[in-house]
Amino acid sequence: MTLSLHRLLSKIIRNGTLIVRGSCGETYYGSGGGRTVAIRFTDEAAEKALVSDPQLQLGELYMDGRIIVEQGDIYEFLALIKDNTLKEGLTFQILMRSLGRIIASQFRNRVPINHNRRNVAHHYDLDERLFALFLDEDWQYSCAYFNPPGISLDEAQIAKKRHIVAKLLAEPGHKALEIGSGWGGMAMYLAESSGVDVTGITLSTEQLKISKERAARRGLAGSVRFELQDYYHLPADQRYDRIVSVGMFEHVGRLNYRKFFNKVTDVLSDDGVMVLHSIGQPYPAVYNNPWMDKYIFPGGYIPSLSEVLPAIEKAGLLVSDIEILPMHYAYTLRHWRERFMANRDKAIALYDERFARMWEFYLAASEMAFTHEAFHIFQIQIVKKRTAVPDNRDYIYEREAELYAFEQGRMPLEQIAG
Template sequence: MSLESMIIKKYFKQNDQTPFKVIFKDGEVLDMGEGDPKFVINVNGNIDKKLLLSSTSLALGEAYMDKTLDMEVGDLYDALDILLGKLDEFDVDESALSKLIFTSTSKKNQKKEVTSHYDIGNDFYSLWLDETMSYSCAYFKNQDDTLYEAQKNKVEYILKKLQLQEGMTLLDIGCGWGYLLIEAAKKYKIHGVGITLSEQQYLKFKERIKEENLEEYLTAELMDYRDLEKSNLKFDRVVSVGMLEHVGRDNYNLFFKNVDSVLKDQGVFLLHYISGRKEHPGDPWIKKYIFPGGVIPSLREIIDIGSEFNYYTLDVESLRRHYQKTLLCWYSNYKDNIDKISEMFDEKFVRMWELYLASCAASFHNGMIDLHQIVFSKGNNNTLEMTRDHLYK
């Protein structure tokens, strides 16, 4: 019996699980569960055994990328939805993978890590994101909302949580392609600044500001959050959507210190980020191929750090299931455009991103990761809405 076969039996020995089949290159067949298999996996070669024992996810991820593992029947998401339900049981030797898992949190290195993901190319992202170019969790108010409608819902929801008023100033840390600030300026006539480390996003945001004739209201900046403290800028509101995951656990206090330096007293700070149940250094495959240096904060550590800066926690909401649905939309769009993507990148890259989108959707579905929106006030503020009614009007 091969090591791969032993590991599969170790993780998937329950009789009541979703049935699936694994076919090995030597002819061995494993039928897991009872009934017709929902999917069939082919093991076309040997998986790196040393790597399999030091990081199950990295070994399996690389095996899928190079087609050592492949799907014969069924959808990749369905397989991952079952596989990632066992993620807590996967082997991870942090000491052997320390250089991969624990990368430098220096400004220079983190800029390199962030741009390696977001500067792949706007043409690539536009193939599977929606028209708003929003690369973060959407908000599905209705089950039949399109991705575009759900992304518009998300931005509207965030702006309501910020309780904006005309003439206020708003900072977006990690502004992406700028859609949130554009909507804030158009609807509330705020004056906003968006900062990003991605040159591709910065250039596109500047272009969109000009197209919308919002030069009077909005500014895009190529800026590290660490430079806010010396910027002499001040804002009534600060928002950060999907950026905290790139900060690194060692820098959470530094991040809050810089937010605090630009947020006015009694100002509101909305933080939207992928969260973990507990503090964890991150998945080795994701850190090697998708988000170098990425770390998912836990909810409790961010709440705790906020309180140390005298920030009052006004609202906490989980949008986990919304992110699973968002990712399934991206995954579907990606597959629909896979021929175009294959003209842009090699097969290994194409399979890598397919695996990334499907595995993240499965991780949210399994509750391995969550998405939280936290609304803080800087100090005590008795002028804000007392109920959540304003969010649903």
């Protein structure tokens, strides 16, 4: 093992046990209690690369098969690192790379270029059969709602839709807009459960195609439509009684929050209600995780509430309700990761081994963010008039009971990918 890697791991791993196997044999780090993880480096150059830039290289080396987890799994390895205090292990080289990323991030924030469609295509236009390997039957690619605890992923995703639609207070005759409509599940649930006319917009051509096919199969073409549309170009003279956005706001970018909510002000009716469901982090980030930005969500940014709320206020909108879901995405990601690993051979057949390892690292790292870094889900209910919603939350639970009754007689969902 290189001396620089030995020094770094000696400073970082204090709690738990990390066994590192390399060209020079086996080395133990940590107290001997807690998690026990064993990794192996396939070459000395991989050891040097990890020390030079761990934020990027850890994921890349795992993708390339140059770091192999031999005891435990990649989630356990990432969690072991987060169980310890990383600050003590920072080297001058790591600090300089971090400083460079801060400068680059600030530059991009001040010279914004709209790459929304390209960024969306990078992730969401992948082969639809990939997502069928791990998502629920309705292809909900956002945090589920595990209420009551212990329910299945499919049940939790239905509970998520039920909870959000209850907050919308949608009624027959309303016109609704979904910003970031995914594969159409939320729009169809809203239309069928509440009798509203729904327009869903997306920047993914693959999701658009599947959404239209699904709506047609369910006989909803007259009440649910999907369009390839950027929210920013929505016509200001078109008003909606209800607006919902689930798992899309993470792609808006912090420089565009004012634009986003100004557009909401333009298109939300005076008595309208919006529900925004997004991943949140406990404080603003100085730059994105470089591996996630390069391989998974280019241009994405996880907001903090302190960044979002001022933009809502400056757009002339009112916050009528905020709910924090601290651990529900951790549970969701665990289900996704277990399902993906059970179908890993199919992912390799669709792409290759390197892609499968990339996806495994992505799901594990995302789960770890919720179990160890205080990431969470926030749901913000937004109105123009405070009288648009009741002054207590009882209506949410009453409406959820009505929606649950509707679900018992709803047409079964079909598997999208055959």
